[in-house]
Amino acid sequence: MIHILLSRWRQGHRTLPYPKTLPALPERLRGMPSLQGGACPAGCEACQKACPVEAIHPSPEGPRMDLGHCLFCGRCQETCPEGVIRFTRDHRLAVRDREHLQVFPGRELQLAAALEGELKRLLGRSLKLRVVSAGGCNGCEVDVNVLGTLAWDLGRFGIQYVASPRHADGILLCGPVTANMELAVRKTYEAVPGPKVVIAVGACAISGGPFRYQQEQRGGVGSLLPVDLHIPGCPPHPLTILDGLLRLLGRLEEEGRL
């Protein structure tokens, strides 16, 4: 017992002070890309050629990027001869509408707005989610899971992962939805009592991600269910996921932060 107490003392209190302050993010983190307009040489297609998932295309305004497809691999940035594409460390990426993930120079990312009305009243202070892993690589699950640990302590925001869809207010889905998981995803969704939300975490759940060309999958949860929140990344940083969840609940403005 004494050892446990000593360890407890040594390990200390480590829950991150977020959202009061931002935790230190790695220098090389690839978050929100900044795209510069008017600098692309005529006819240049370097980024498009470098991208493994057709997430970026040249256009008259500059590169157009679909963050729902992007794997944040940074290859386009590496290849661009003019330095037009630059991944910043801004972790905020979550949006409500799929269409908002289309970005180009001059179009700011429209970060997720809070739920409204009845949903906000019901879920704003207590959101129970059933996590469904539907055919990805288990990478997003790693970062979804980590939010439940003491470092992030998701519970303090009233958000919790629950064991049964019957106890849930919605589903949080990772993976492109493989053909083999389609039925299970539908059944899980149906088992959640309404009103309910659907949250797509990661490039796979939004668009199929690296598997988007595979016939074995459905190109994301949007092909089956209405999606309320899109959180891009491959996988998204835990902070990106948490930011999205808190925005959806309108908790970030409330806490007056970030």
Add this chain to the structure above:
Amino acid sequence: MNEACFYVGRNGQAVALADVPDLEPAAFFEAIVAAVQEGRRLACLCADAQLRLFAVLADDGAGTLALARARLREPRYASITPRCPQAHLFEREMAEQFGIVPEGHPWLKPVRFQTLGVSGSPVEPGVMAFYRVEGEAVHEVAVGPVHAGVIEPGHFRFQCLGEEVLHLEISLGYQHRGLEQALVGGPHPLSLKFAETMAGDTSIGHGWAYCQALEALAGIDVAPRLQRVRGVALELERMANHTGDLGALAGDVGFLPTSSFCGRIRGDWLNLTAEACGSRLGRDWLKPGGLRYDLEPERARALRQRTAAVWADTRDAIELLWGAASVLNRFEAAGAVDPVQAREIGLVGVPARACGIRMDVRRDHPYGPYADHPVAVARAQNGNVHARAWVRWKELAESCRFLEEALAHLEAMPPAEEPARDLRLAPESLCVSMTEGWRGEVLHLVLTDGSGRFSRYKVVDPSFHNWFGLALALRGEQVSDFPLCNKSFNLSYCGFDL
């Protein structure tokens, strides 16, 4: 072993296909059975659409990989599983992927309910003849595919007599994305991503196996300094996952201090990987021919300091386990695998070492930095939950030692200018590339066609060998101990399903 039947090569070596003896199918299968009886391990057995067969038999003591091939004239042959249990899942896989029937296979069932089956008719996942125990007091418990935690999908059927499990049947395939088939015709821009996402928690293990295969086939040497950085990447991956697993094991026996500390510390290890390359899972850290992100002396120094701090936390959190009688009691009483059976079914990685089997690709088939900077192989004897936890604990200490040495070295050694590499692959060649991922042996068998494109890309995740071990570990246990036993293996669903 009949040497004439095999080409005896090594890990990460490219071989001209013509140098691998092309056997008659009957002789091919006999050679496999004989080699396994003499103590070799069937690391891979696979087919391709032209009904060509390939086998890899590992001699972990001698550090060699014996390769053989054959071509079937018709899609059927006499199953070797009755004589060589290690082949059971490989034979089922060949049947599912290419319609090759292993006649007399005692357990011919779907492996992963491949969506685009050979027959072309739609496949329904989870629909098959499950093994059933009959009897008045026998009941069946079915779980999944969707589970109660943040876990991947899979279906489990327990045949129980009261609380006691008589048999567990595991039916997977829900994560099947068709990755092997998608790699054919490559390398293309997504190939490395496919490797990294075979099992996302083993991005480095699989990514490295992919890079190593390409480098061998292109005849490229990777500078020792870069190999050392890859070693750092792989060991950081091991630290994060082993720490997480030990924490989760503590959680499953209700020992909260270690469970809550380790949950957090696992994230700290992932953050170190992100410090090096921007991604917590090490995505895009490696690339064929070298690295996308180097560890410059400055960064190596910072990383070394943080490694020491995180290791102090890790040790403190995990040592509590070994002093808690309630934990040891539960760990020691659950999930034993018989060492003889472990060999027979060909377990690899942590569960094999927990049965006293001395195997570790880093030592037996060294690659990258591990020949010059060897790691000690951790082992335990009892094959139970405790043994698997103990092996992880020992491996943590050893990986940490490797990390400190490697980072100190990198601190003193600035990066050199790397020449641009030509990654044209040798045509009509074969390479078996293995790494020791944190779960165990990761194997990629890569075959090129006449123009140097992939004509077959076979992946064997350690989970492929080990899921059956979990089923064996559950025999005679209580259903309520399933989470604990399952966690002590912590196998990959997507790595199995591909």
